[in-house]
Amino acid sequence: xxxxxxxxxxxxxxxxxxxxxxxxxxxxxxxxxxxxxxxxxxxxxxxxxxxxxxxxxxxxxxxxxxxxxxxxxxxxxxxxxxxxxxxxxxxxxxxxxxxxxxxxxxxxxxxxxxxxxxxxxxxxxxxxxxxxxxxxxxxxxxxxxxxxxxxxxxxxxxxxxxxxxxxxxxxxxxxxxxxxxxxxxxxxxxxxxxxxxxxxxxxxxxxxxxxxxxxxxxxxxxxxxxxxxxxxxxxxxxxxxxxxxxxxxxxxxxxxxxxxxxxxxxxxxxxxxxxxxxxxxxxxxxxxxxxxxxxxxxxxxxxxxxxxxxxxxxxxxxxxxxxxxxxxxxxxxxxxxxxxxxxxxxxxxxxxxxxxxxxxxxxxxxxxxxxxxxxxxxxxxxxxxxxxxxxxxxxxxxxxxxxxxxxxxxxxxxxxxxx
Amino acid sequence: xxxxxxxxxxxxxxxxxxxxxxxxxxxxxxxxxxxxxxxxxxxxxxxxxxxxxxxxxxxxxxxxxxxxxxxxxxxxxxxxxxxxxxxxxxxxxxxxxxxxxxxxxxxxxxxxxxxxxxxxxxxxxxxxxxxxxxxxxxxxxxxxxxxxxxxxxxxxxxxxxxxxxxxxxxxxxxxxxxxxxxxxxxxxxxxxxxxxxxxxxxxxxxxxxxxxxxxxxxxxxxxxxxxxxxxxxxxxxxxxxxxxxxxxxxxxxxxxxxxxxxxxxxxxxxxxxxxxxxxxxxxxxxxxxxxxxxxxxxxxxxxxxxxxxxxxxxxxxxxxxxxxxxxxxxxxxxxxxxxxxxxxxxxxxxxxxxxxxxxxxxxxxxxxxxxxxxxxxxxxxxxxxxxxxxxxxxxxxxxxxxxxxxxxxxxxxxxxxxx
DNA sequence: CGCTATTTGTTCAGTGGTTGAATTAAATGA
DNA sequence: TCATTTAATTCAACCACTGAACAAATAGCG
Numbered sequence: 084x085x086x087x088x089x090x091x092x093x094x095x096x097x098x099x100x101x102x103x104x105x106x107x108x109x110x111x112x113x114x115x116x117x118x119x120x121x122x123x124x125x126x127x128x129x130x131x132x133x134x135x136x137x138x139x140x141x142x143x144x145x146x147x148x149x150x151x152x153x154x155x156x157x158x159x160x161x162x163x164x165x166x167x168x169x170x171x172x173x174x175x176x177x178x179x180x181x182x183x184x185x186x187x188x189x190x191x192x193x194x195x196x197x198x199x200x201x202x203x204x205x206x207x208x209x210x211x212x213x214x215x216x217x218x219x220x221x222x223x224x225x226x227x228x229x230x231x232x233x234x235x236x237x238x239x240x241x242x243x244x245x246x247x248x249x250x251x252x253x254x255x256x257x258x259x260x261x262x263x264x265x266x267x268x269x270x271x272x273x274x275x276x277x278x279x280x281x282x283x284x285x286x287x288x289x290x291x292x293x294x295x296x297x298x299x300x301x302x303x304x305x306x307x308x309x310x311x312x313x314x315x316x317x318x319x320x321x322x323x324x325x326x327x328x329x330x331x332x333x334x335x336x337x338x339x340x341x342x343x344x345x346x347x348x349x350x351x352x353x354x355x356x357x358x359x360x361x362x363x364x365x366x367x368x369x370x371x372x373x374x375x376x377x378x379x380x381x382x383x384x385x386x387x388x389x390x391x392x393x394x395x396x397x398x399x400x401x402x403x404x405x406x407x408x409x410x411x412x413x414x415x416x417x418x419x420x421x422x423x424x425x426x427x428x429x430x431x432x433x434x435x436x437x438x439x440x441x442x443x444x445x446x447x448x449x450x451x452x453x454x455x456x457x458x459x460x461x462x463x464x465x466x467x468x469x470x471x472x473x474x475x476x477x478x479x480x481x482x483x484x485x486x487x488x489x490x491x492x493x494x495x496x497x498x499x500x501x502x
Numbered sequence: 503x504x505x506x507x508x509x510x511x512x513x514x515x516x517x518x519x520x521x522x523x524x525x526x527x528x529x530x531x532x533x534x535x536x537x538x539x540x541x542x543x544x545x546x547x548x549x550x551x552x553x554x555x556x557x558x559x560x561x562x563x564x565x566x567x568x569x570x571x572x573x574x575x576x577x578x579x580x581x582x583x584x585x586x587x588x589x590x591x592x593x594x595x596x597x598x599x600x601x602x603x604x605x606x607x608x609x610x611x612x613x614x615x616x617x618x619x620x621x622x623x624x625x626x627x628x629x630x631x632x633x634x635x636x637x638x639x640x641x642x643x644x645x646x647x648x649x650x651x652x653x654x655x656x657x658x659x660x661x662x663x664x665x666x667x668x669x670x671x672x673x674x675x676x677x678x679x680x681x682x683x684x685x686x687x688x689x690x691x692x693x694x695x696x697x698x699x700x701x702x703x704x705x706x707x708x709x710x711x712x713x714x715x716x717x718x719x720x721x722x723x724x725x726x727x728x729x730x731x732x733x734x735x736x737x738x739x740x741x742x743x744x745x746x747x748x749x750x751x752x753x754x755x756x757x758x759x760x761x762x763x764x765x766x767x768x769x770x771x772x773x774x775x776x777x778x779x780x781x782x783x784x785x786x787x788x789x790x791x792x793x794x795x796x797x798x799x800x801x802x803x804x805x806x807x808x809x810x811x812x813x814x815x816x817x818x819x820x821x822x823x824x825x826x827x828x829x830x831x832x833x834x835x836x837x838x839x840x841x842x843x844x845x846x847x848x849x850x851x852x853x854x855x856x857x858x859x860x861x862x863x864x865x866x867x868x869x870x871x872x873x874x875x876x877x878x879x880x881x882x883x884x885x886x887x888x889x890x891x892x893x894x895x896x897x898x899x900x901x902x903x904x905x906x907x908x909x910x911x912x913x914x915x916x917x918x919x920x921x
Numbered sequence: 922c923g924c925t926a927t928t929t930g931t932t933c934a935g936t937g938g939t940t941g942a943a944t945t946a947a948a949t950g951a
Numbered sequence: 952t953c954a955t956t957t958a959a960t961t962c963a964a965c966c967a968c969t970g971a972a973c974a975a976a977t978a979g980c981g
Contacts, residue, residue, distance in 0.1 A: 102556040103530035105939050105966050111522035112968085130929055137521040142968055144930060168928030169976040254880060262883065316759050330847070337751070339849025340735050346846040346879045354772060354839045354873075363842070363877035420773045423782070424843050427765040428749070430758025454773075458782035460765045461673060464681065524937050524968055531939090549958055561939055563959060586949035587957025 110496040116146045117495050125162040126173025153499040154180040176200040181245035183487025187480040188251050190266050190324050194477045195229040197237045198484035206236040219272040227281030248483035250299035254343050259296040266324045299479040300345050304329020306482025307435055310473040318431050321438035326368050352417045370417035379410035393439035400446050415447035419454025426459045437472030444471050529915040535565045536914050545578045545592025572918040573599040595619040600664035601656055602906025606899040607670050609685050609743050613896045614648040616656045617903035625655040638691040646700030667902035669718035673762050678715040685743045718898040719764050723748020725901025726854055729892040737850050740857035745787050771836045789836030798829035812858035819865050834866035838873025845878045856891030863890050
């Protein structure tokens with residue numbers, strides 16, 4: 084069985100692109116009701132859903148019946164209510180329905196996780212290893228084993244995997260091929276082909292799960308969107324070995340024409356600055372990339388593993404080490420200049436710092452804000468918030484798994500037709 | 503009668519945000535069919551529409567009947583077809599139905615135009631005057647007179663104005679207030695209030711036309727989208743006295759959280775460069791704004807009107823004037839650095855130069871492309887195209903009018919309920 | 922304890938809108 | 952002239968939502 088390829092684009096709207104046929108109405112309302120159930124903080128009743136969506140209670144009942152039959156929703160203890168009346172039956176996302184498999188390949192670890200419809204992380208494994216010397220096929224083989232374990236754990240909990248998403252620190256084209264992953268040393272790696280021999284990733288209990296390959300920073304941003312409260316617009320910057328960014332606009336990831344958006348690490352900060360291996364000069368990565376910070380802090384020979392470097396820097400900064408403080412100030416300034424560009428261009432009001440930047444926020448934020456306030460034209464009316472990411476280092480894996488379940492929630496009809 | 507305020511956001515999709523009720527189906531299909539008629543290059547028949555949309559011919563007939571009754575579509579000579587068979591009846595956008603009124607206030611002119619459903623400019627006036635010394639209320643009064651003339655011309659041609667949009671060179675908030683228009687010297691100007699006393703802008707033949715106030719660069723980008731071929735994604739840079747940009751993603755204008763996107767003029771090019779009046783340093787406007795180019799070319803005392811300066815620069819460049827060539831090279835380099843940032847961030851493949859930049863393209867493009875190729879990570883796989891805008895100096899007015907008719911095409915149900 | 926008020930959820934006839942097949946309309950070509 | 956072909960309309964069937972009536976389940980009150 085071959086990998087069935089699925090378009091990267093997560094169609095956030097349930098609206099039919101083409102003809103609106105009769106069933107479209109039901110598709111739309113399935114998505115509407117399921118979306119409200121997912122967004123509610125307490126199990127809503129059918130009557131409450133009818134009131135807030137504007138549908139009739141009759142319609143909501145019919146829609147909910149479909150959702151329950153498709154194992155997307157189950158009944159639970161309702162929100163207690165004062166006064167008389169027949170007690171409501173609360174509706175919650177099913178904890179034993181479809182789930183998403185999230186995978187991540189990074190420079191120094193592999194990760195797999197399973198997220199259920201409600202967004203709970205039901206399984207999570209990280210396998211630490213330096214993957215730079217490992218051949219892509221080999222690395223993907225290890226990943227497939229991790230995925231097989233994850234599937235076993237999911238099934239043991241009564242979950243069926245509805246799909247998988249894989250985050251890679253590089254540029255992915257729309258056929259799933261990794262065109263360039265500089266920090267891994269990958270170039271033109273046909274991920275779907277290489278995974279085709281590993282059944283756990285190519286089939287699930289009922290049918291065929293699609294595998295989506297995407298940029299790691301994009302998926303991390305989705306994870307943040309998922310974990311960090313309501314839908315909004317923000318820029319999520321992950322400071323790993325490289326610097327990537329995910330742009331979330333109105334609760335949807337913005338991927339660009341070819342899915343290569345967010346390459347913030349190579350935005351020029353000083354056009355005549357030091358040369359970067361991308362061919363340009365003075366790119367952000369030269370000022371705020373992990374290597375740049377470490378070398379500016381005089382820690383270049385310290386031989387720190389990539390995953391502990393940020394914490395080490397935070398310790399030294401805490402201790403008042405002048406070189407480290409200076410390096411972080413410079414990095415924060417460079418990030419601030421870049422963010423000012425982004426905000427002037429896109430009019431965003433929130434910047435989330437994730438990955439290795441999270442522990443360094445106390446030192447990065449002040450110079451960032453200073454630059455932003457100076458340079459953003461609209462800063463006076465709408466201050467820009469800089470906050471740490473809600474998820475930790477493996478945000479991309481969680482975001483990947485979340486993207487699978489979010490797609491089901493956004494377009495439940497696709498899942499329901501499997502029954 | 504007061505100005506009825508309408509949300510700036512042009513909802514590109516006809517999908518209902520809330521409940522999908524029965525009528526939603528028809529709304530969706532009205533939009534679908536009308537959209538195809540608008541996008542077709544030759545009058546399609548009902549049968550052809552059925553084939554390409556996937557709807558039944560019966561449904562298409564019913565939908566078309568509604569559209570014809572609402573004066574959005576008329577029958578025309580069909581596309582000739584070889585062979586036997588009953589001849590088709592071609593469908594085209596009505597030339598005598600609703601039309602859009604586009605208005606523009608800029609530093610040295612006022613403009614008004616009327617665009618019909620098919621996108622034809624049916625009326626166009628430009629009133630040249632330096633508006634910097636004029637009070638906002640007075641300027642808007644003159645604009646209202648221009649609008650009244652435009653309405654008279656539209657009605658004489660059998661058109662009904664369905665709405666109006668006004669482009670302003672500054673930041674507009676979501677109540678229509680101009681928060682800041684630096685080059686006009688406006689600050690916190692309540693445009694809708696000031697226009698409320700001018701009936702031509704507050705009522706039309708059948709009901710109330712909404713007035714939308716938007717950034718001039720945004721509307722110019724919409725005009726370009728409208729005139730420049732199929733829907734795509736591009737960055738439209740207008741070099742007027744300031745530098746503004748409109749971002750079009752997948753055929754839709756991207757406005758940002760508050761509608762203040764595209765402030766490209768204040769993206770830092772050299773963070774330690776000369777101070778800018780925005781409070782930052784080394785902004786793009788300091789290198790590629792009209793004043794910056796003129797002064798770098800040694801023409802600072804030449805007292806050129808803003809509208810003739812670009813052509814004068816082109817003449818001098820054509821003649822090989824070294825200072826001018828140098829100034830344009832510097833400007834092109836700065837624009838290129840900025841565009842590289844934008845492309846790295848958004849993954850766009852097309853940059854359109856409009857406004858005063860259009861005549862200077864031969865000199866601006868080479869340095870731009872050089873910077874883009876050096877600095878854009880994905881330039882090797884997807885070259886970035888730099889091309890001149892299809893519309894001239896008053897693109898914003900045409901784009902404003904076009905945005906009105908495009909909204910009708912995107913959501914015809916709203917118009918049809920007027921009958 | 923029983924009755925009423927109240928709210929939830931379901932049932933059912935009615936309706937809008939799409940579907941698919943049959944029918945009518947209008948041309949070409951032998 | 953007539954068969955062929957394609958376009959457009961008509962009509963019964965069907966799907967999904969609507970609105971009202973009804974059944975279910977509880978709290979409050981005498």
